[in-house]
C-alpha cells in the first residue's frame with residue numbers, strides 16, 4: 001500500500017485503555033490510525049493485549065477509556081452486529097450444526113437477502129477460496145486448511161470493508177500456513193479490504209503486512225513497515241523481539257549527533273548509531289543483526305573499531321552458516337553468512353576479528 | 368491390481384489372519400464385560416421378564432380345575448353348559464377342597480369377572496355333599512352357577528395364558544358371548560390415569576426445561592469458582608433424603624404452611640381462601656419438578672460447556688442480533704442436551720411413585736401409585752399388566768424420540 005492512503009484514518013484508536021479487573025490495565029493508552037485498504041498486523045508476545053484490542057474493535061469488549069472510530073464515527077456504543085466487520089477466529093468458529101453453504105448463508109440471511117442473491121454471493125465467496133465443491137459438507141468433514149478457507153470465505157461473503165483476523169493460521173502446519181499467508185495477502189489486494197491481523201509469528205507479520213504494530217505490555221512499542229521494524233528497531237524490546245540479534249551492553253563514551261562510541265564492560269570500544277540515547281555516560285544496549293557482522297577487514301569502513309572473537313561452534317543450516325563465538329565476554333555472539341561457494345568456514349577455537357558498519361549497530365536504551 | 372484376495376507374507380488369507388489376531392482381544396473384552404452382563408441379566412432382564420410373564424400367565428384356575436379345562440377344550444365357546452359340564456365343575460370343586468386351591472382358582476376367575484371369588488370358596492366348602500344331577504344341585508347351592516358370564520369367565524381362566532389382565536388394565540371386560548367391551552363410563556380409571564400420567568410428566572419435563580436452561584447456561588459461562596458454588600446448590604437436593612425434601616415442601620406449601628402464611632400476612636390472600644398447593648396435582652407438579660430438576664440441568668450443562676463462546680461471537684460479528692444468535696446458533700447446539708435431559712426427566716417422571724404418594728392427594732396420583740395399590744392388594748397380575756403398559760408407553764416414546772431426534776444425538780455427560 002502506498003503511504004498516501006496509509007493515513008486516511010479509516011480506523012482510529014484514540015487514547016484507548018482497557019482493564020478487565022479494575023486493578024490493572026491490559027491496554028495502556030493505545031493510539032493507532034489504520035488507513036483504508038491497509039494490512040495492519042498486531043504482533044507481540046502472549047498476553048500483550050492484541051486480542052483485547054481486536055475484541056474492542058469488533059465490539060465484544062468495551063473500552064474502559066478512550067474512543068474507537070470507524071470511518072470517523074465513534075463506535076464505542078455500537079453493538080457488534082451493527083458494525084459490519086468481518087472476523088476470522090483462531091479456531092475458525094464455523095457453526096458445527098450447519099453445512100458450509102449454510103455457514104456462508106448465515107450473514108446474508110440475517111441481512112434479509114433474497115435467495116438468488118445469496119446463492120450468487122456464496123458461490124463467488126467459495127470460488128474465491130477454491131472451495132466451490134464443498135458447499136454441502138459439514139465443518140467436521142473438512143481438514144484444518146479447508147476449514148480455514150471457509151472461515152475466510154464466511155468473513156468476506158457479506159462484503160465487509162474491514163476484516164479482523166485473530167491468529168487465523170495458528171493451527172496449521174508450516175507449509176499450509178505459508179500458502180494461506182499468500183492467499184490472504186492476495187485476497188486483501190484483489191478485494192481492496194482493510195485487514196487487521198493478529199499474530200505472534202514475526203515471519204508472518206513481516207511477510208504480509210503494510211505496517212506492523214509491535215505490542216508489549218499493553219503498549220505499541222513500534223508501528224512501522226516491516227523493513228523499518230527489522231532494520232531500524234526503535235527500542236531494545238523491538239530489536240530483541242523481531243529477528244535474531246546480538247546484544248552488547250556498555251556505556252556511551254562519545255555522542256556526536258547520530259554517531260556514538262560505546263565502551264563495553266570489558267573496556268573495548270565499538271561504533272554504533274544512537275537511536276533513543278540522550279546523553280554521554282548513559283547505559284546502552286547495542287544490537288547488531290548476525291548477518292551484518294563482518295569479519296573481513298577489507299569490507300570494514302576505515303577507522304572502524306573491531307573486536308577479538310573466538311569461534312565456539314559452527315552450525316550448518318543448509319542455506320546459511322551460523323557461527324557462534326565469544327566476543328567481549330559473551331558466549332552467544334552470532335555471525336551468519338550465506339553458504340556460497342568459496343565462503344570462509346571457521347573451525348572451533350579459531351581466533352578472528354569482527355566488526356560492523358556503524359549504521360548496522362543500534363545503540364538502544366536498556367530495558 | 369489383481370482381484371485375488373490379499374494374503375499375509377506366509378500365504379494365509381488376510382481376512383483369516385485378521386480375525387484370528389482379533390479373536391483374542393475380543394475374548395478378553397468379553398470377559399471384562401461379562402460381570403456387568405450377568406448383573407444386568409439378573410437384576411434387570413429377569414425381573415422384567417418375570418413381570419411381563421405374570422401379566423399374561425396365571426395358572427391358579429387351570430391347574431386347580433382339570434375336568435373343566437377338558438370340557439372347555441371339547442366344547443367350542445358359546446356352548447351352553449350341559450350336565451357333563453356341571454359334573455366336571457362338581458369334580459373340580461371337590462378337588463379344590465381337597466387341595467385347598469379354591470381361593471387361588473377363585474382369585475383368577477375374579478380378575479375376569481369381579482365378585483366371583485366367594486362363589487368358589489363357599490361352593491368348594493360343601494362340594495363333598497354334591498349329588499347328581501349336578502346341575503340342579505349346584506344351582507341350588509348358588510344360582511350364580513347358571514350365569515353365562517361366570518361360565519365365560521371360567522372358560523377364559525381355564526387357559527393359563529390370557530389377555531384378561533390387559534383387558535382389566537385398559538378398562539375392558541368380557542361379554543357373555545365371548546367378545547370384549549368397555550366397562551361402564553364411571554368405572555373407567557386406568558386409561559384416564561395413564562393419559563394423566565403422561566400429560567403430567569410432559570408438564571413437569573417442560574417446567575424443568577424452562578428452569579434448567581438458564582441455570583445450566585449460567586453454570587457453563589460463570590467463572591469456575593462461582594460455577595462450583597452454583598453446582599453445589601444444584602446438587603444439594605441429591606444429598607438430602609427424598610423424604611426430607613418432599614416433607615419440606617409440605618411444610619412450605621400446606622394450608623397453614625410458610626407460603627400461605629406469608630401471603631396472608633402480606634394481605635395478598637384472604638385468610639379464609641388460603642391456596643391449595645399441596646395434596647393435589649399442583650403439589651405433585653411442584654415437588655416433582657424440584658426433585659427432577661438436576662436431571663435436566665446436568666445433561667444441559669455438560670453440552671453447553673462444550674459450546675465455545677467463539678460461536679456466539681462469530682454469529683454476532685456476522686450481523687446477527689443476540690436473539691437470532693441464540694435461536695439459530697446456540698439453541699441448536701444445545702439440542703442433544705435438551706433431548707437427553709427431557710428424555711431422562713420424562714421417563715423418571717412417568718414411573719415416579721413416592722412423591723405423588725406423599726403430596727398428590729386425590730388428583731395428583733400417577734400410574735405407579737395405581738400399580739402399588741394393586742400390589743398391596745396382592746393383585747400381582749393386574750399390577751404386572753399395568754407395569755407392562757407403562758413399559759410399552761415408555762418404549763413407544765423412546766422409539767418416537769429416535770425417529771424424531773435420533774438416539775445418537777443423546778448426550779448425557
Ligand SMILES: Nc1ncnc2c1ncn2[C@@H]1O[C@H](COP(=O)(O)OP(=O)(O)OP(=O)(O)O)[C@@H](O)[C@H]1O
Pocket residue numbers: 020021026044045046047048049050051052053200
Ligand atoms: N476476559 C478476560 N478477563 C480477564 N482478563 C483477561 C480476559 N481476556 C484477557 N485477559 C488478560 O488480558 C491480557 C491480555 O490478553 P490478550 O488475550 O489480549 O493477549 P494476546 O496478546 O491476545 O495474547 P495471545 O498471543 O496469547 O493470544 C492477559 O494478561 C489476559 O490474562
Ligand SMILES: [Mg+2]
Pocket residue numbers: 050051052166
Ligand atoms: Mg490472543
